[in-house]
Amino acid sequence: MKELTVKSPAFQPNSQIPKKYSCDGEDTNPPITIEGIPKESKSLALVVDDPDAPGGTFDHWVVWNIPPSTTKIAERSVPGAEGLNSARQKRFMGPCPPSGTHRYFFKVYALDVELGLGAKSTKRDLEKAMQNHILAKGELIGLYHR
Numbered sequence: 265m266k267e268l269t270v271k272s273p274a275f276q277p278n279s280q281i282p283k284k285y286s287c288d289g290e291d292t293n294p295p296i297t298i299e300g301i302p303k304e305s306k307s308l309a310l311v312v313d314d315p316d317a318p319g320g321t322f323d324h325w326v327v328w329n330i331p332p333s334t335t336k337i338a339e340r341s342v343p344g345a346e347g348l349n350s351a352r353q354k355r356f357m358g359p360c361p362p363s364g365t366h367r368y369f370f371k372v373y374a375l376d377v378e379l380g381l382g383a384k385s386t387k388r389d390l391e392k393a394m395q396n397h398i399l400a401k402g403e404l405i406g407l408y409h410r
Contacts, residue, residue, distance in 0.1 A: 267401070270298055347386055
C-alpha cells in the first residue's frame with residue numbers, strides 16, 4: 265500500500281496542536297496538507313481521533329468523498345461529506361482532553377471509489393465501507409494538553 269504524507273503548517277508531527285484548534289480556542293480544524301495521492305484515486309477520507317480518551321477512542325471528525333485533487337484542507341473548512349463524531353455531531357471537535365496529554369491522529373485515506381454513506385454514518389461505517397478500497401494512507405499525530 266502506498267503512503268500519503270500528511271502534514272500541517274500549524275504544528276509539527278508529534279508536537280503540541282495550537283490552542284486555537286482546541287476547545288480552549290476557536291475549536292476549528294487545523295489546516296492539513298496531503299502529498300502522494302495516487303492518480304487513480306476517486307476520493308479521499310479523513311478521520312481524526314483520540315485513542316487516549318478515558319472512555320475509549322473518541323472520534324473528533326469523520327469526513328469522506330473529499331475530491332482526490334485536494335492537497336490542502338483549509339482551517340474552518342468542510343472538505344467533503346461529514347459523518348457523526350463521538351458526540352453525535354457533524355463537525356470537527358477540537359482537542360479537549362480532561363487531563364494529561366492526548367494524541368490526536370489525523371488519518372487520510374485515498375480510495376478507489378466514492379462512498380455512498382448516509383448522513384448519520386460514523387467512523388465505524390466509514391471504515392467498513394473503505395475495506396478493500398484503500399489505495400494509500402497516511403497520518404499526522406498531534407498532541408494536546410490543557
